[in-house]
Amino acid sequence: MDKLEIDFEEKVNTGIPGLDELLEGGLIQRSSVLLRGNAGTGKTIFAMHYLVHGALNGEPGVLLSIEEKKKDLYREGARFGWDLESLEEDGRLAIIERQSSYSITIHELERMAKSIGAKRAVIDSVPALFTSYPNELQVAEWRSAFHLLCQVLTESCGCTTILITEAGWSKQFPFEEYVPKGVIELSFKMMEGKARKFLLISKMREMRHSKSLHLYEITGKGFTLFRPNKFQRGGM
Ligand SMILES: Nc1ncnc2c1ncn2[C@@H]1O[C@H](COP(=O)(O)OP(=O)(O)OP(=O)(O)O)[C@@H](O)[C@H]1O
Numbered sequence: 317m318d319k320l321e322i323d324f325e326e327k328v329n330t331g332i333p334g335l336d337e338l339l340e341g342g343l344i345q346r347s348s349v350l351l352r353g354n355a356g357t358g359k360t361i362f363a364m365h366y367l368v369h370g371a372l373n374g375e376p377g378v379l380l381s382i383e384e385k386k387k388d389l390y391r392e393g394a395r396f397g398w399d400l401e402s403l404e405e406d407g408r409l410a411i412i413e414r415q416s417s418y419s420i421t422i423h424e425l426e427r428m429a430k431s432i433g434a435k436r437a438v439i440d441s442v443p444a445l446f447t448s449y450p451n452e453l454q455v456a457e458w459r460s461a462f463h464l465l466c467q468v469l470t471e472s473c474g475c476t477t478i479l480i481t482e483a484g485w486s487k488q489f490p491f492e493e494y495v496p497k498g499v500i501e502l503s504f505k506m507m508e509g510k511a512r513k514f515l516l517i518s519k520m521r522e523m524r525h526s527k528s529l530h531l532y533e534i535t536g537k538g539f540t541l542f543r544p545n546k547f548q549r550g551g552m
């Protein structure tokens with residue numbers, strides 16, 4: 317049998333403090349990862365952090381934002397010191413809003429990703445994308461449409477892709493976690509009367525990743541994971 321060659325250099329840094337070390341250095345280049353969480357867990361901020369880190373380090377990115385308008389994202393990004401508008405003007409970031417049809421949206425995403433040489437992509441969010449064009453796709457077509465979306469972004473465009481989804485959506489869309497290479501879950505848990513936020517890498521093919529719950533916070537600098545024992549030490 318041929319020896320399996322693994323290129324450990326082919327990793328994409330998320331730029332999120334504490335996360336890359338749990339992923340043996342980062343996400344696998346040109347893979348797709350599902351980012352799932354309840355409302356308000358910080359999925360959009362996670363994705364912006366990932367894209368801005370890439371944009372500032374020579375890896376342009378494209379964001380498909382179905383429900384949030386570009387100007388709202390500019391304003392939200394500014395709260396973390398991220399000048400999304402300037403990054404767009406420089407061709408290091410492209411934010412695409414919902415277009416008039418599903419196929420035009422996907423076409424526009426691919427066109428824009430190629431035109432700026434994007435290496436990173438984010439869909440915010442998969443449920444919003446599929447439900448905003450209810451008459452264009454039947455449930456039975458969703459799996460192949462989802463597969464095609466991942467293929468276009470990772471293979472045709474060469475982007476390492478984050479697909480944002482909602483907790484509970486997999487009941488309607490049970491295959492969404494089987495198509496991407498990895499699944500990262502964000503959740504709240506009540507501890508000592510306070511809602512704490514936790515990240516879990518529940519799946520990451522081809523990787524020996526952490527399987528613990530990791531406490532995270534959203535601060536003025538974006539998304540940050542704490543070391544596993546931070547909370548137990550009473551540091552938070
Ligand atoms: N500057 C900040 N400092 C601390 N926490 C913040 C700050 N800005 C936002 N947050 C937290 O981030 C949450 C919103 O983050 P985000 O919009 O990324 O969530 P989301 O998971 O994308 O939500 P949705 O499912 O509604 O799209 C807020 O509910 C708040 O708890």
Ligand SMILES: [Mg+2]
Binds near residue numbers: 359361440
């Ligand atoms: Mg969001």
